[in-house]
Amino acid sequence: MNKQYNILNDPFLYLLIFFGVFPFIPLLGKYLSLGTEMLIWILYSLSFNLLLGYTGLPSFGHGAFYGIGSYVTALVYLQFINNSKNIFLPVLAASLIVGMLAYFFGFIIRKKRGIYFALITVAFSQVLYIIAFKWTEVTGGELGITRLFRGQFLGIDLNNSTRYYYFVLIIVFLGSIIIRKITLSPFGKVLKALKQNETRVQYLGYNSAKYCCYVMTISGIFAGLCGGLYCLLYGAVFADNMHWVKSGDVVIATLLGGGMTNFYGPIVGSSIFVLAREILSSVWDNWMLLYGLAFVLIILFMPTGLLGMVERIKEKKHTEQFNNNNNKKKKDLEGIAHKEENK
Amino acid sequence: MNINIILVLLFNGVLLGLIYAVVSIGFSLVLGIGQVINFAHGLLFAFGAYIFWYISPIIGYWPAFIITPLIVGGMGYLIEKLVITRVYGQDPLFGLLVTLGISLAGTEIIRMIWGKLTKVVSTPGFAAGQVHFANIIYPKYRIALALISLIIILFVWWLMIRSNFGTIVKAGMTDSEMISALGHNLPVLRNRVFIIGSILAGMAGIVAAPLWGIKSEMGTDILMLAFTIALIGGLGSIKGTVIAALVIGIITSLGVLIIPRLVEAVPFILLIAVLFYKPKGLYGELTILGEVTAREK
Amino acid sequence: MDLLRTENLTKKFGELVAVNNVTISIKEKGVLSIIGPNGAGKTTFFNLLTGFLTPTEGKIYLRDEDITDMYPYDIVRKKLSRSFQIASYFPEFTIFENIQMGVFNRLGYSYNFLANSKQLKDVNEETERYIEMLSLSDLKDMKAKFLSHGDKKILDIAMCLTIEPEILLLDEPTSGVSGTERMKVIHFIGELAKKMKIVVVEHDMDIVFSISDRIVVLAQGSILADGTIEEVRNNEDVQNAYLGGNIEGGDEDVVLGKNK
Numbered sequence: 001m002n003k004q005y006n007i008l009n010d011p012f013l014y015l016l017i018f019f020g021v022f023p024f025i026p027l028l029g030k031y032l033s034l035g036t037e038m039l040i041w042i043l044y045s046l047s048f049n050l051l052l053g054y055t056g057l058p059s060f061g062h063g064a065f066y067g068i069g070s071y072v073t074a075l076v077y078l079q080f081i082n083n084s085k086n087i088f089l090p091v092l093a094a095s096l097i098v099g100m101l102a103y104f105f106g107f108i109i110r111k112k113r114g115i116y117f118a119l120i121t122v123a124f125s126q127v128l129y130i131i132a133f134k135w136t137e138v139t140g141g142e143l144g145i146t147r148l149f150r151g152q153f154l155g156i157d158l159n160n161s162t163r164y165y166y167f168v169l170i171i172v173f174l175g176s177i178i179i180r181k182i183t184l185s186p187f188g189k190v191l192k193a194l195k196q197n198e199t200r201v202q203y204l205g206y207n208s209a210k211y212c213c214y215v216m217t218i219s220g221i222f223a224g225l226c227g228g229l230y231c232l233l234y235g236a237v238f239a240d241n242m243h244w245v246k247s248g249d250v251v252i253a254t255l256l257g258g259g260m261t262n263f264y265g266p267i268v269g270s271s272i273f274v275l276a277r278e279i280l281s282s283v284w285d286n287w288m289l290l291y292g293l294a295f296v297l298i299i300l301f302m303p304t305g306l307l308g309m310v311e312r313i314k315e316k317k318h319t320e321q322f323n324n325n326n327n328k329k330k331k332d333l334e335g336i337a338h339k340e341e342n343k
Numbered sequence: 344m345n346i347n348i349i350l351v352l353l354f355n356g357v358l359l360g361l362i363y364a365v366v367s368i369g370f371s372l373v374l375g376i377g378q379v380i381n382f383a384h385g386l387l388f389a390f391g392a393y394i395f396w397y398i399s400p401i402i403g404y405w406p407a408f409i410i411t412p413l414i415v416g417g418m419g420y421l422i423e424k425l426v427i428t429r430v431y432g433q434d435p436l437f438g439l440l441v442t443l444g445i446s447l448a449g450t451e452i453i454r455m456i457w458g459k460l461t462k463v464v465s466t467p468g469f470a471a472g473q474v475h476f477a478n479i480i481y482p483k484y485r486i487a488l489a490l491i492s493l494i495i496i497l498f499v500w501w502l503m504i505r506s507n508f509g510t511i512v513k514a515g516m517t518d519s520e521m522i523s524a525l526g527h528n529l530p531v532l533r534n535r536v537f538i539i540g541s542i543l544a545g546m547a548g549i550v551a552a553p554l555w556g557i558k559s560e561m562g563t564d565i566l567m568l569a570f571t572i573a574l575i576g577g578l579g580s581i582k583g584t585v586i587a588a589l590v591i592g593i594i595t596s597l598g599v600l601i602i603p604r605l606v607e608a609v610p611f612i613l614l615i616a617v618l619f620y621k622p623k624g625l626y627g628e629l630t631i632l633g634e635v636t637a638r639e640k
Numbered sequence: 641m642d643l644l645r646t647e648n649l650t651k652k653f654g655e656l657v658a659v660n661n662v663t664i665s666i667k668e669k670g671v672l673s674i675i676g677p678n679g680a681g682k683t684t685f686f687n688l689l690t691g692f693l694t695p696t697e698g699k700i701y702l703r704d705e706d707i708t709d710m711y712p713y714d715i716v717r718k719k720l721s722r723s724f725q726i727a728s729y730f731p732e733f734t735i736f737e738n739i740q741m742g743v744f745n746r747l748g749y750s751y752n753f754l755a756n757s758k759q760l761k762d763v764n765e766e767t768e769r770y771i772e773m774l775s776l777s778d779l780k781d782m783k784a785k786f787l788s789h790g791d792k793k794i795l796d797i798a799m800c801l802t803i804e805p806e807i808l809l810l811d812e813p814t815s816g817v818s819g820t821e822r823m824k825v826i827h828f829i830g831e832l833a834k835k836m837k838i839v840v841v842e843h844d845m846d847i848v849f850s851i852s853d854r855i856v857v858l859a860q861g862s863i864l865a866d867g868t869i870e871e872v873r874n875n876e877d878v879q880n881a882y883l884g885g886n887i888e889g890g891d892e893d894v895v896l897g898k899n900k
Contacts (some may be wrong), residue, residue, distance in 0.1 A: 003346045058436055084405075112618070115380070115435045122567065125613040130611075134604040175830055186744045186760075187753035196730045202712040203690070203722060205745040205803060214751075245563055248443060259556050292448025299440045300429055319786060 003093050011264055012177065019169055023162055027227040031163040031278075038274045039165075039172040040226050045254045045266035046179045047222030053259035053266075054183060055215050056195030058118045060247050061125025065102060065220045067132060067242035069094040069227025074145045075138070075239045085151025087158065087232060093226035095221050102220020106213040108286065113198075120292025122244045142240035148231065158232075168229055175222060177265075181261055191215055248295070249273070256298055263305045288317065347479050352596045358485055360592025361492035362551050364585045366565060369498055369543030374491040375516040375579035376536045381436050382442035382566055383422055386449040387541045389562035391415050391548025393453055396557055397460055404467045412545040419541025431533070448561060453559045462557040486551050488626050493545055499539075500581050512536055516579045571614040574622075641704050641839055643668050643807055644689065646719070648697035651684055651861075658684040659860035661698070666807075670853030672839045677783055677881065681861040682726060682841045686809050690722045691715045721805035725812045725841075727792040729799060731785035735776055736783050738769045742802025764801075774798050774828075790821025794828060807837040814844055826851070857881070 009011055019039065021030045044066065049055045076090040109120055133137045139145065150158045158164045162214055170199065182188050193201050201208050231237050240246060257269025280287035370384045374498065394414055399407035430438045444515060470484040503509035515522040515532055523529045548561075572591055576583030591610055598606040651659040659681045666672060675681050687693040689700060691712045699708045706714055716722075722787060730738050743766045744757070757763075771780050774794065779787070784795060785828040793813055800808055814825050826847060832838060833851065842848050848855065848869075855872040857864040865875040872878055 071666040081410045115439070116618055116622060118436060118439070119570070120615060123571075123614040123618070123774050126567065126611045127615075130605065130608045134607075134840050181756075182753045183758050184758070185753045186755065187751055187764075188686065189737070189744065189757045190750070195731070196732055197728060198872070199692075199712075199724075200728045200730065201741070202692075202801065203716055203728070204742045205716045206750060208712070234643045244567070245443075245447070248440075248447075251440070271827050284450045289448050289451035289455070291446045292446070292451060293442025295447060296426065296441050299437060299444065300426070303437075315783075322782065322786075 012173075012180075015267065016095050016173060019197050023165060032041070032165050032205045033233060034274065034288075035166050036161075038271050039168050039231070039270055040233065041177075041253065041270040042267050043172040043222060043272050044226040045250055045257075045259070045270045046176055046254070047219045047226075048250050049254050049259040049263075050179065050182070050215050050264045051219050052254055053261070054188065054195065055191045056213065057113070057212060057215070058115075058251070059121045059216075059219075060118050060130075060224055061121035061123075061245055062219070062243070062250055063247035064125035064128045064223050064242045065223035066227040066230070066250075067239065068101065068239075069098045069224030070130065070237040071132065071139055071145070071227075071233035072224070073228035073231045074333050076202040077148060077151070078145075087151045087153050091228040091232070094231075095225040098215055098224025098227070099221035100309050102223070103213065106216025106220070109216070110209040110213040116310055122247075125242060125247060126244050129239060132239040132242055139237075139239065142239070144236060146228040146236040148235040150235065153208070153275045155184065168233075171225070171229065171264075177227065179222070180263060187211075187214075212265070219315075234237050241254065252291075252295055252298065253282060255303060256294075256305050258305030258309070258311070261311050262305075265305050348431070348481055349597070349600075351422050351481065352600065352604040353481075353593065354481060354485070354489075354594030356596030357589060358489045358492070358554075358592070359596055360589035361489055361496065361564075361583075361594050363556070363568060363572055364549055364588035365495050365547040365550065366632045367541055367569045367584050367588050368496065368581055369540030370443070370546075371542040371576065371578055371580075371584050372503075376512055376580065377427065377431060377533045378435060379438035380429060380535075381427070381540070382448065383445040384442075384540065384544050385429055385445045385562035386571060387415050387419055387452060387544040387562075388548040388551070388565055389450065389557075389559065390418060391545030391549075392561060393457055393462075394545075394554040395459070395549040396464055396552060404469075412542045412547055416538045416542040416543030419538050419544075420462050420534065424540075427533075427537065428530065436507050446566070450559050450562055453562075459473035459557075461561060464553040464557065466553065474566055477490060480613075484553065488554070490587035492547075496581075496585060497541070500545065502539075503581055508535075511581070519587055567598060567614070568610050568620070571610045571617070575613060580605040603626070642666060642701070643703060644703075644839075646689070647699045647700040647701075649685075649688060649694050649700065651681075651688055651693060652696045655863050657690060659695075661857075662861070663864070664856065664861055666782065666837070666839065668837060670837075671833050671851050672837075672854045673838065673848045673852040673855065674856050674858055675842045675843070675845075675848055676858035677858075681809055681859040684861075685858065686722060686811055686841065687811065690720065706788065716803055719804065719806040720809070721800035721803055721807070722809040723793070723796045723800050723811055723813060725815060727789075727796040729784050729795050730793060732783060734781050734783055735787075735795060736767060736771065736780040738799060739770050739802055741798055742768075742799050742833075744766050746803055746821070770798060770802060788821065790817040790824060793817060793825060795827065797825075797832075800831075805836055808832065809838065810840045812841050812843065814847060815844065 005054075019035070022035050023032060029035075048059070048062050051059050068282070074089040076093045077087065080089060104123065110119060112120055133141060150164060153157055153167060156163060157165075158167055190201065190206055191212055194206075194211060198208050203225040212330075227241075252267045253269045253273035255269065256272060257267065258265030259269060277287075277291075280290060284290075298305070304312065357612075364382070365505055366388055370381065373379060373381045391411055393409040395407050398410065402410070422442075425437070426441055426445065430441055466482075466484045472488040473480045474483050474484050474486060477584070503512065511522065511527055514530065515527070515529065521533070551561075551565075568591070572582055572587045574588035575591075576585070591613065595606055598609055642665040646662055646664050649659055649662045649664075650657065662685065674685070676682055684693065690697050691707065691714065693708045695708060699706060701707065701787070702715070702720060705718070707718070733741075739756070740763060743763050747760075747762055747766065749755065749757075749760065749763065755787055762874055771777055776791075776795075776798070779791070784792065787795060793816075797808075797810065797813065808877065810829065813829060817825055829838065829840070830851060840848075852869060854867065855869060856866045857872060857875075857878050859881050864881060865872050865878045867875075
């Protein structure tokens with residue numbers, strides 16, 4: 001029942017190795033900002049999946065958390081830039097402020113479900129988007145905030161792309177471990193139960209609304225963190241990431257990989273998404289057409305995503321085995337019964 | 344504050360509201376009969392504007408006015424048959440996502456065909472000039488558009504309230520099983536309503552084009568607005584939708600005086616308020632969108 | 641002190657009065673059955689008792705504590721548990737995981753987000769204990785959605801037990817269950833009745849007459865009769881409410897509240 005933890009069986013080991021040597025991969029390794037963005041998206045979608053895949057809350061406004069994280073980082077950075085240029089405070093501020101916002105929001109919306117939940121997230125995030133877009137004095141409006149140069153952390157200058165890549169890798173790795181721990185914990189189990197049958201969960205003594213509020217908060221903290229890392233990656237913040245349609249990006253990336261049924265789904269999905277987006281957009285101006293079609297096809301034919309299909313095949317095999325065992329047992333029993341009769 | 348300015352803004356608001364109403368009614372009907380949130384509705388609105396802009400110089404204003412909605416209706420037919428039929432009966436979220444995908448793809452197709460720049464529609468001859476009354480100068484064209492919208496709305500209202508078809512649709516909204524049991528072909532019914540909705544969206548696009556300019560995002564821009572209005576007015580209620588549309592149109596128009604920068608946010612703030620306090624909207628009877636909350640308390 | 645008590649409990653859905661001024665005292669001992677035609681308000685009554693719905697009027701007392709405005713998750717912690725007409729469980733979880741959910745809460749792990757849920761010794765032992773008790777050891781690693789209908793209902797009831805209730809409300813535990821599975825469920829309930837207060841909503845009169853110490857008849861939201869099996873059987877109002885006069889055994893799919 002309880003397997004000993006074997007690090008060789010842990011996908012994280014292999015992911016860490018892969019991303020660890022990524023910069024050294026011929027050809028691909030040169031695209032460090034792409035790799036960094038992939039990592040940021042992995043953490044972003046993993047935390048988003050806590051809401052969608054685990055608790056079943058379809059948030060269409062997560063881009064707002066991400067975007068606000070970016071803005072907070074940029075603004076704090078510009079304020080406190082001093083001579084130290086330490087990026088720790090701005091990024092931390094992003095996580096905390098967005099986390100508080102997420103808690104506040106999560107509290108208000110804690111009893112809403114399904115389509116109503118989705119719509120409220122759209123509405124709220126759109127209001128924030130409009131504020132970000134129009135509040136030119138603070139956010140730079142349409143022009144955004146640009147030309148931020150990466151400072152340092154613990155004395156290490158992060159202006160270098162490679163160094164920043166590894167910095168992000170460490171943060172993403174730690175964050176992912178935390179999120180995985182959460183999903184494996186009793187708290188995580190309650191979330192999974194909530195998605196299947198909220199009534200039952202309440203009847204077992206759990207205040208389901210509280211859980212929804214908490215998971216929104218956790219998800220928000222990481223989204224803010226990722227927004228901050230993203231801001232420092234490209235040194236610029238724009239409002240368009242906060243538009244509700246853009247929030248669909250993380251939904252599709254999560255679903256594509258199989259977030260609905262598998263913890264590692266978002267990792268697969270995000271990697272593919274960021275890569276595909278990069279490749280397609282450089283090749284074809286109108287690549288959004290494929291994006292839209294992919295959207296449609298995934299929802300219609302593959303809502304459980306890539307890893308979801310793998311799960312289904314495993315499940316089929318498992319139940320086949322189970323049935324075979326049962327049939328065998330039945331036959332054995334029948335055989336014995338026969339013998340008894342014939343005595 | 345100059346009373347004339349307020350009056351002009353008021354008229355603008357009414358016109359805005361009427362256009363919104365045309366779009367939203369179509370959306371609301373589809374949502375009512377098919378329990379599907381059709382995010383491609385905005386796309387059809389955009390196509391209405393673009394196609395009209397494209398063919399009216401070729402075949403003339405009024406012929407284009409008639410043909411464009413038919414083309415858009417045809418598009419709606421295809422979308423319904425190929426995609427929507429697969430999501431009936433499932434979680435409305437599926438329909439939303441699928442149609443969103445269609446909307447994104449379709450918007451890109453528009454960009455491919457007509458480019459990314461905003462187009463301008465010039466005023467047709469018959470409606471040129473201004474009207475003078477009560478110290479106000481108001482463009483004839485806007486009045487014409489308002490009248491056209493009004494006629495469309497009245498026609499749909501007649502269709503839904505007075506005709507046989509409308510009665511069946513109304514009944515189908517509250518009890519689709521019964522309708523099938525009584526021998527009506529539900530899939531055909533849904534398809535027809537969808538086409539009507541698409542035509543309405545297309546027509547709204549034609550009317551809106553000269554007012555707002557034609558740009559590829561106009562589809563997604565109007566989407567949440569239509570949804571908000573449909574929700575506030577109550578799903579399935581034409582009266583409610585029209586009232587909600589007019590209210591929002593007028594608030595948006597007059598809002599420019601008070602909070603110019605946040606005017607765009609008004610529909611969303613209203614949407615939040617409705618979702619929290621009155622999910623069934625003003626006149627709606629149907630909680631089509633499933634359970635609002637996990638429990639009553 | 642009564643175990644569970646209501647005073648003028650009423651629930652209206654707009655014009656429809658689902659539960660009408662029900663005042664009832666439920667004592668510690670014995671099995672109480674609630675019977676009545678479909679739509680009589682039995683499930684609504686359970687929903688009210690367990691905090692799932694807010695009463696329009698009236699009060700509910702659990703061991704003299706006012707629980708009228710409480711939510712299910714609080715009431716459940718006060719040892720009042722409830723099973724559902726349509727078995728309520730977690731289809732994607734294995735049976736083990738299903739049972740585990742209630743144990744987590746009772747052992748205080750509700751908000752623990754760092755421990756590994758599979759490696760909590762006390763939780764695992766408790767869960768194993770319940771699984772043994774319910775003879776589900778064979779199936780414990782099977783996803784609940786693959787269970788037979790009767791086993792799903794037992795799972796539902798089993799989950800109710802994980803909170804160690806003192807009073808258990810069972811909503812049509814045998815509905816949709818037939819044959820040997822039915823016997824299983826009935827036997828199970830019999831065993832439970834020895835350890836806790838049972839309140840059952842049932843349609844099958846055979847079962848009602850064989851296990852009940854007290855019967856309450858509900859029709860159109862009001863109490864029609866309340867007493868022992870004999871008393872209820874001989875009650876004229878009750879006889880008239882059911883087709884044909886005498887209440888015989890067997891599944892009566894009765895006409896909606898045919899009162900005088």
